[in-house]
Amino acid sequence: MTDPIIVMKQQVGKAAAEYIESNSIIGLGTGSTTAYAIEHIGKRLQSGTLKNIVGIPTSFQAEVLAKQYNIPLSTLDMVDHIDIAIDGADEVDPYKNLIKGGGAAHTQEKIVDSLAKKFIVVVDGNKMVDKLGSTVPVPVEVIPKALTPVIRQLKELGGSPDLRMGVKKAGPVVTDQGNLIIDTKFDYVNDPKSLEAIINNIPGVLDNGLFVDVADLILIGEIIEDVPVVREF
The missing domain is CATH 3.30.70.260 (ACT domain)
Incomplete structure (x- = not known):
């Protein structure tokens, strides 16, 4: 039986990847949930539902995954904008402020995520806190x-x-x-x-790792009565 937590992370990543449109430059974040978004972007490219995109990775991990799923890559030197970025977070407060950096990639992530016209954060429900610093440094x-x-x-x-x-x-x-x-x-x-x-x-x-006034949309994965669901914030 598939672990419902894994299924939930897959659904959150897939939901984020569905926001990507053809002819876009996208920031590719770091972390386990974001990895599923990268995987789904690759599947959309393979199926032809997504065309002509370029990824800007925020870490070596993101770069390796993107190459694995045949996502064309570039660098910040070669682009003049980023349409959308997808990344995870370690904490999210009620004002969409974040703590990131559990994967030690927050500096590159902040550069890419801040440049994006739309920054989507993918998390599971236990990352939501009343005040930053509640659970992580x-x-x-x-x-x-x-x-x-x-x-x-x-x-x-x-x-x-x-x-x-x-x-x-x-x-x-x-x-x-x-x-x-x-x-x-x-x-x-x-x-x-x-x-x-x-x-x-x-x-x-x-x-x-404090990200203030950067996130536009939070996609939250939760398990309700053993069923994985995704809600928007």
């Missing part, structure tokens, strides 16, 4: 030489910073840009917009 990408002073300043902001360590790898997680991730837990993020700017103004910080 704020990831902060930092250049390696600035690690210690940045940690000190994050503590001064009231955060509890931890260097993200690799799984099945000795040492810290290294981003696609060759930097490190400091996961910084705040009790709650009361003013995401201000905190995003303050953290990004710390010398040595590349970007952080």
